[in-house]
Amino acid sequence: MTLKLKDKVAVVTGASKGIGAGIAKAYASAGAKVVVNYAKDKDRAEKVVDHIIDLGGKAIAVQADVSKPADVERLFKEAITAFDKVDILVNNAGIYDVVMLEALTIEVLQANINTNLIGTILCAQKAVEVMGTDGGNIINISSTVSVNPMPGTLIYAATKAAIDNITKVLAKELGTKKIRVNTISPGITETEGSHEQGFMGGEWEAQLVEQVPLGRIGQPDDIAKVAVFLASDDAGWVTGERIQVAGGQI
Amino acid sequence: MNLLLKDKVAVITGSSQGIGAGIAKAFASQGARVVINYRSNHRKADQLVDEIIEHGGKAIAIRADISEPSDIAQLFETTIEVFGRLDILVNNTGILEFEVLDAITPENLQAQIDTNLIGTILCTQKAAALMIKEGGSIINISATTSINPLPGTLVFSATKAAIDNITKVLSKELGPRNIRINTIAPGMTETEGSHEKGMMGSVFEQQNISLTPLGRIAQPEDIAKVAVFLASDDAAWVTGERIQVSGGQL
Numbered sequence: 001m002t003l004k005l006k007d008k009v010a011v012v013t014g015a016s017k018g019i020g021a022g023i024a025k026a027y028a029s030a031g032a033k034v035v036v037n038y039a040k041d042k043d044r045a046e047k048v049v050d051h052i053i054d055l056g057g058k059a060i061a062v063q064a065d066v067s068k069p070a071d072v073e074r075l076f077k078e079a080i081t082a083f084d085k086v087d088i089l090v091n092n093a094g095i096y097d098v099v100m101l102e103a104l105t106i107e108v109l110q111a112n113i114n115t116n117l118i119g120t121i122l123c124a125q126k127a128v129e130v131m132g133t134d135g136g137n138i139i140n141i142s143s144t145v146s147v148n149p150m151p152g153t154l155i156y157a158a159t160k161a162a163i164d165n166i167t168k169v170l171a172k173e174l175g176t177k178k179i180r181v182n183t184i185s186p187g188i189t190e191t192e193g194s195h196e197q198g199f200m201g202g203e204w205e206a207q208l209v210e211q212v213p214l215g216r217i218g219q220p221d222d223i224a225k226v227a228v229f230l231a232s233d234d235a236g237w238v239t240g241e242r243i244q245v246a247g248g249q250i
Numbered sequence: 251m252n253l254l255l256k257d258k259v260a261v262i263t264g265s266s267q268g269i270g271a272g273i274a275k276a277f278a279s280q281g282a283r284v285v286i287n288y289r290s291n292h293r294k295a296d297q298l299v300d301e302i303i304e305h306g307g308k309a310i311a312i313r314a315d316i317s318e319p320s321d322i323a324q325l326f327e328t329t330i331e332v333f334g335r336l337d338i339l340v341n342n343t344g345i346l347e348f349e350v351l352d353a354i355t356p357e358n359l360q361a362q363i364d365t366n367l368i369g370t371i372l373c374t375q376k377a378a379a380l381m382i383k384e385g386g387s388i389i390n391i392s393a394t395t396s397i398n399p400l401p402g403t404l405v406f407s408a409t410k411a412a413i414d415n416i417t418k419v420l421s422k423e424l425g426p427r428n429i430r431i432n433t434i435a436p437g438m439t440e441t442e443g444s445h446e447k448g449m450m451g452s453v454f455e456q457q458n459i460s461l462t463p464l465g466r467i468a469q470p471e472d473i474a475k476v477a478v479f480l481a482s483d484d485a486a487w488v489t490g491e492r493i494q495v496s497g498g499q500l
Contacts, residue, residue, distance in 0.1 A: 171463055171498045172463050172498060174463075175462070175463020175464045175465065175497070175498050176463065176465060178464070180464075180498075212425070213421055213422050213424075213425020213426065213489060213490070214425045214426075214428070214430075214487070214489060215425065215426060218487055222486060222487035223487070225483075225484040225485070225486070225487075226484070226485065226487070226488060228484070229479045229484055229485075233475075234475040234476070234478070234479055235475070235476065235479070236472060236475070237464070237468055237472035237473070237475075237476070237495050237496070237497050238476060238493065238494075238495055239463060239464060239497065239498040240463065240494075240498040240500075241493055241494055243488065243491055243493060244488075244490075244491055245487050245488055246487070247425070247487050247489065248421045248422060248425045248430075248489040248490040250490075
C-alpha cells in the first residue's frame with residue numbers, strides 16, 4: 001500500500017506541541033514533507049522536526065506569528081524555498097483564553113481574534129495563492145465549543161464558530177480550483193496546553209469524561225488520524241464539512 | 251502499510267449494486283470479509299461475490315428483505331455461522347420514491363418507512379447484540395436531502411432525517427460498549443439506480459453538478475473510501491457524526 005500523503009507538502013500552524021505536533025508527526029509518517037510552524041516555542045518545534053527526521057521523514061521549523069501578515073507571507077515563502085510547493089494547510093494555531101464576560105478586555109478579545117480568526121484567513125489566502133493546478137487541501141481546526149459553547153469560552157467559541165463558517169464559504173469558492181476545505185472539531189484533548197490550563201487530572205476532567213460516550217478524553221493522535229484522512233485522496237469527495245472528533249461528545 | 255480492515259467481518263445491506271456494492275468492494279480490498287445482502291437481484295450479488303473472491307477476498311451473498319424482521323434475523327444468523335463474528339454494519343439499503351405530496355399512498359409511505367427506517371433500526375439492534383467483545387462500527391447511509399430536501403423527496407428525506415437522528419442517539423447509547431456509529435450523507439451518485447430513474451444525462455443531473463463545488467456527480471468509490479475510514483481505527487475517536495460526502499453540495 002502506498003503512503004497516503006506521499007510527496008505532499010504540508011504547512012501545519014502552531015505545530016510545536018499538542019494537536020498540531022500530533023498532526024505534523026502523522027503527516028510525516030504518511031509521507032508528507034512538513035513545515036512545523038511555531039510562534040514562540042522554538043525548542044519544542046525543533047524537537048518535533050528532529051523526531052520526524054529521526055524516523056526518516058522531512059520537516060523544517062519556521063517561526064511565524066500567524067496574526068501578523070508579514071509573518072504569514074514569510075512562512076509560505078520559506079515553505080516554498082524548502083519544499084517547492086504547498087499541498088496542504090492545517091490552520092491549527094489558536095489561542096484559548098477562558099474568560100467570563102465581565103473579565104474580557106479589549107486586549108484578550110483582539111488577541112483571540114487576531115490569531116484564531118484573522119490568522120486562519122490570512123494563512124488560507126496565502127496557501128491558496130501558492131497551491132498549483134493539482135489543487136490542495138485546507139483543514140481548519142475548530143472545537144466542539146463552536147456548536148456547543150461552555151461558560152467562559154465566549155471569545156474563543158465565537159472565533160471557532162466563525163471558522164466553521166469560513167470552511168463552508170471557502171469550500172464553495174475554492175471547489176473549482178480543486179481545493180477542498182474541511183473543519184475538524186476536537187473535544188478536550190490531552191496536550192501541553194490542557195495540562196498548563198489545569199484541565200487534567202482534576203474534577204473538570206472527570207466531568208468532561210462523563211460527557212464522552214467513548215469514555216475518555218482525546219489524544220493528539222486521535223485527531224491526527226482524521227487530519228490524515230481529510231488531507232488524503234480518500235476524502236476526495238469531502239469538502240465543506242465539519243467533523244467533530246470528540247468520542248461522541250457534543 | 252497494514253490493511254485497514256484486516257480480518258473484520260462486515261454486513262452491508264443492499265449491496266448487490268450501487269453505493270452498497272462499492273462499499274463491499276472497498277471493504278474487501280482492505281481485508282474485511284463481507285456479507286453482500288440483496289433482496290431480489292441474486293445474479294448481481296453473486297457476480298459481486300465472484301469478483302471479490304477473484305481479487306483474493308472473502309465474501310458471501312445472503313438474501314434478506316430488510317423490511318422483514320425474520321429475514322433480518324436470518325441475515326445475521328447466517329453471517330455468524332459463516333464468519334463467526336461481526337465487526338461492521340453498513341445500513342445502506344433504502345428505497346427512494348420520487349413523489350410529491352398528492353401522489354403519496356399509504357402503501358408507498360409504509361414501504362419506505364419499513365425499509366429505510368424500521369429496517370435500519372432492526373439491523374442495528376441485531377448487529378449491536380453481536381458486537382460483544384471488541385465493540386464495532388456501524389455506518390448509516392443517509393442523503394444530502396436529510397438536511398436539504400428537494401421537492402418530491404418527502405418520505406425518503408423524512409426517513410433519512412430520522413436516520414441522522416438515530417445515529418446521534420445510538421452513539422450515546424453504544425459508546426460505553428465501544429461501538430461507534432456514524433452517518434454518511436452522499437449527494438447524487440452515479441449508480442444503476444440513478445440510471446434506472448432517468449437521472450443521468452438529465453436536467454436534474456446538470457442542476458446537481460452546478461450545485462456541486464467540485465463540479466461533477468459522485469461515483470460509488472467516492473463514498474466507499476469514506477466508509478472504509480469510518481469503519482477503521484483511523485476513525486476511533488469519531489462517533490455520532492454525519493459526514494456529507496457530496497463534493498461540497500449542500
